[in-house]
Amino acid sequence: MAEEVNWVLADDPPLSEQQKLFEETHKRSxxxxxxxxxxxxxxxxxxxxxxxxxxxxxxxxxxxxxRFFLTGKKIEExxxxxxxxxxxxxxxxxxxxCSHVRNELVHSLNADxxxxxxxxxxxxxxxxxxxxxxKQGILGMNDTDVVAxxxxxxxxxxxxxxxxxxxxxxxNKG
Numbered sequence: 001m002a003e004e005v006n007w008v009l010a011d012d013p014p015l016s017e018q019q020k021l022f023e024e025t026h027k028r029s030x031x032x033x034x035x036x037x038x039x040x041x042x043x044x045x046x047x048x049x050x051x052x053x054x055x056x057x058x059x060x061x062x063x064x065x066x067r068f069f070l071t072g073k074k075i076e077e078x079x080x081x082x083x084x085x086x087x088x089x090x091x092x093x094x095x096x097x098c099s100h101v102r103n104e105l106v107h108s109l110n111a112d113x114x115x116x117x118x119x120x121x122x123x124x125x126x127x128x129x130x131x132x133x134x135k136q137g138i139l140g141m142n143d144t145d146v147v148a149x150x151x152x153x154x155x156x157x158x159x160x161x162x163x164x165x166x167x168x169x170x171x172n173k174g
Contacts, residue, residue, distance in 0.1 A: 043151070094121065121147050125150045
């Protein structure tokens with residue numbers, strides 16, 4: 001994002017209280033826009049990659065991913081019906097919580113709900129992480145990083161599960 005330019009010249013009259021209030025409000029709103037844009041880019045981009053991992057996992061189990069267009073339907077099919085042993089319920093639940101944040105970002109932009117849902121991701125992510133510096137890092141991350149990192153970690157489990165299924169199928173054929 002481009003740096004803001006201050007156009008006040010030395011011979012300009014001093015700003016009125018209303019103008020000062022406007023300037024301060026403008027700065028705060030632009031910072032909110034910047035943070036929201038960054039979160040949207042990071043979380044939505046990461047979610048798209050994770051969606052592709054879910055599609056690959058569905059396909060490895062012979063499911064037609066076209067039947068599961070929505071993220072929630074993919075998670076439900078994979079968690080409830082396929083249930084690959086490499087993933088586990090806490091990962092599916094965390095992935096679902098991350099999906100709720102993504103939905104808020106692209107459908108409502110309600111800052112309070114995004115914050116609330118990001119906090120649910122943080123707590124679930126921290127709960128499944130052993131005590132130590134990594135857990136403390138999760139608890140201290142900003143909302144964007146915590147959701148994006150949780151998504152990436154979930155994605156790792158999906159890739160492991162897909163690779164395991166493909167390897168098992170090869171072994172059974174050979």
